[in-house]
Amino acid sequence: MTIRAKHLVPGLLVLAAVxxxxxxxxxxxxxxxxxxxxxPQVKQYQVPKGASAEDEGQRIFAQNCSRCHNAPEGFPPRIxxxxxxxxxxxxxxxxxxxQVLLRFLNP
Amino acid sequence: xxxRNFTRRARVLRLSSLVAGLLALGVGHLAGAQDTPLLSGxxxxxxxxxGGNTSAYSILEPLAAVPVGPHLLIESRAxxxxxxxxxxxxxxxHSHFVGLTYLQGDYVASSHLTAVVGSYLLPxxxxxxxLSPIWIGNFQDGPLVASLGLLSTGTGLGAQLRGNAISRxxxxxxxxxxxxxxxxxxxxxxxxxxxxxxxxxxxxQRLEVGLSYDxxxxxxxxxxxxxxxxxxxxxxxxxxxxEFARGHHAQGYWVEADYRTAAFGGLDSFxxxxxPLFRMQQTFxxxxxxxxxxxxxxxxxxxxxLDYNLPxxxxxxxxxxxxxxxxxxxxxxxxxxxxxxLFPAWRGK
Numbered sequence: 001m002t003i004r005a006k007h008l009v010p011g012l013l014v015l016a017a018v019x020x021x022x023x024x025x026x027x028x029x030x031x032x033x034x035x036x037x038x039x040p041q042v043k044q045y046q047v048p049k050g051a052s053a054e055d056e057g058q059r060i061f062a063q064n065c066s067r068c069h070n071a072p073e074g075f076p077p078r079i080x081x082x083x084x085x086x087x088x089x090x091x092x093x094x095x096x097x098x099q100v101l102l103r104f105l106n107p
Numbered sequence: 108x109x110x111r112n113f114t115r116r117a118r119v120l121r122l123s124s125l126v127a128g129l130l131a132l133g134v135g136h137l138a139g140a141q142d143t144p145l146l147s148g149x150x151x152x153x154x155x156x157x158g159g160n161t162s163a164y165s166i167l168e169p170l171a172a173v174p175v176g177p178h179l180l181i182e183s184r185a186x187x188x189x190x191x192x193x194x195x196x197x198x199x200x201h202s203h204f205v206g207l208t209y210l211q212g213d214y215v216a217s218s219h220l221t222a223v224v225g226s227y228l229l230p231x232x233x234x235x236x237x238l239s240p241i242w243i244g245n246f247q248d249g250p251l252v253a254s255l256g257l258l259s260t261g262t263g264l265g266a267q268l269r270g271n272a273i274s275r276x277x278x279x280x281x282x283x284x285x286x287x288x289x290x291x292x293x294x295x296x297x298x299x300x301x302x303x304x305x306x307x308x309x310x311x312q313r314l315e316v317g318l319s320y321d322x323x324x325x326x327x328x329x330x331x332x333x334x335x336x337x338x339x340x341x342x343x344x345x346x347x348x349x350e351f352a353r354g355h356h357a358q359g360y361w362v363e364a365d366y367r368t369a370a371f372g373g374l375d376s377f378x379x380x381x382x383p384l385f386r387m388q389q390t391f392x393x394x395x396x397x398x399x400x401x402x403x404x405x406x407x408x409x410x411x412x413l414d415y416n417l418p419x420x421x422x423x424x425x426x427x428x429x430x431x432x433x434x435x436x437x438x439x440x441x442x443x444x445x446x447x448x449l450f451p452a453w454r455g456k
Contacts, residue, residue: 059310063308063310063313067337067339067346068237068238068243069240069242069243070416070420070422070447072420072447072449073418073419073420075449075450076143076450076451077141078140078141078142078143078451079141079143079144079145079449079450079451080141081140081141081142081143081174082141082142082143082144082145082172082173082174082180083145083172085142085172085174085180085213085215086172086180086182088215088221089180089182089213089215089221089223089269090236090237092221092269092270092271092281092282092283092306093271094218094219094270094271094274094279095217095218095219096218096274097271097274102141106141
């Protein structure tokens with residue numbers, strides 16, 4: 001039995017999508033209840049017990065950013081969100097890690 | 108000559124217009140006060156002397172990242188290269204090159220899934236995506252084996268699905284899978300291909316192990332396999348990075364170690380800014396068919412480097428390499444200086 005390449009590609013993509021879909025929910029997040037119907041739901045990160053938000057941010061930064069490159073010497077806070085999103089894509093960060101990194105870059 | 112100059116000017120104009128268009132797009136869709144589009148990148152001047160012949164080149168690698176709304180990021184990197192190399196008659200030839208390295212749109216679909224479309228760096232191994240920018244790489248030149256699995260161009264034109272599959276305190280797993288169409292466009296050349304990469308990271312051990320695979324789907328169809336291991340022992344400034352890659356006709360590996368000491372006043376002290384490096388590489392031909400960028404003969408190479416991390420995002424890179432192969436051995440000396448810049452694309456409030 002052989003698998004043709006044209007079937008293999010969509011198959012891999014479907015497998016990846018299914019894999020993502022079955023990943024269980026992560027610890028550390030709560031979904032806040034909106035106070036009114038017009039307010040969007042906001043994800044709030046809960047820092048694990050025994051760790052400060054800065055420790056967590058430092059850890060995320062060390063594991064995903066400074067493993068590859070030196071930290072740039074300062075930058076304006078208004079680009080910190082763009083940097084965090086770029087790193088999210090490049091380093092395959094989770095949503096949680098992106099938020100913690102953003103808080104670390106721009107406390 | 109006139110036609111060539113005109114073509115070159117037109118290409119530069121096209122690239123400039125593209126970047127300006129991206130930035131303008133970001134202006135109209137600012138998602139928040141922290142999401143200002145940015146310009147980053149590196150500018151460097153390098154010289155290398157293989158076998159006594161010195162070449163020099165200057166390079167500007169600008170990178171633009173433009174967030175559009177809460178989910179979309181458009182990013183692009185280009186390279187503007189000027190090269191001076193010996194012409195064999197006592198003089199130097201000058202050439203230049205301008206091109207887009209990649210231009211992609213990233214859509215953050217969910218916590219674990221990001222869809223990427225456009226021209227993207229092929230995520231095979233770690234070198235191409237993580238270490239190839241001039242402001243990141245410790246050595247001036249990439250590993251010999253880096254071309255294996257990168258399918259001639261190092262970029263794909265199509266779509267990627269990527270993200271963090273599982274993220275726990277003790278481990279995390281990420282994935283990337285992609286498909287590329289064939290393109291002969293000079294700015295977006297790519298081979299019809301597909302592939303994927305997955306990595307396991309153990310924060311406690313600070314150890315990453317990953318596997319890569321891709322397959323060329325045009326002309327002679329070939330499979331490429333890769334494996335990488337990165338390790339940074341806890342509470343040290345030592346880093347060990349390694350990759351192995353295997354294709355139909357060749358295989359090889361590289362192992363790189365670097366270290367900075369904080370024992371003499373911290374990393375920002377005079378001593379702490381030095382960064383000694385060592386890289387070992389070997390390539391092996393499996394047959395005489397050449398379909399990759401590896402040397403035609405089995406080659407061993409030892410790179411000894413010493414970088415210095417100056418303040419204000421400036422690095423000096425120096426290295427000495429001894430290369431061994433069955434026909435000749437060679438010394439390679441390299442020096443360079445790189446400045447990394449990062450600033451908002453325009454003035455903010």
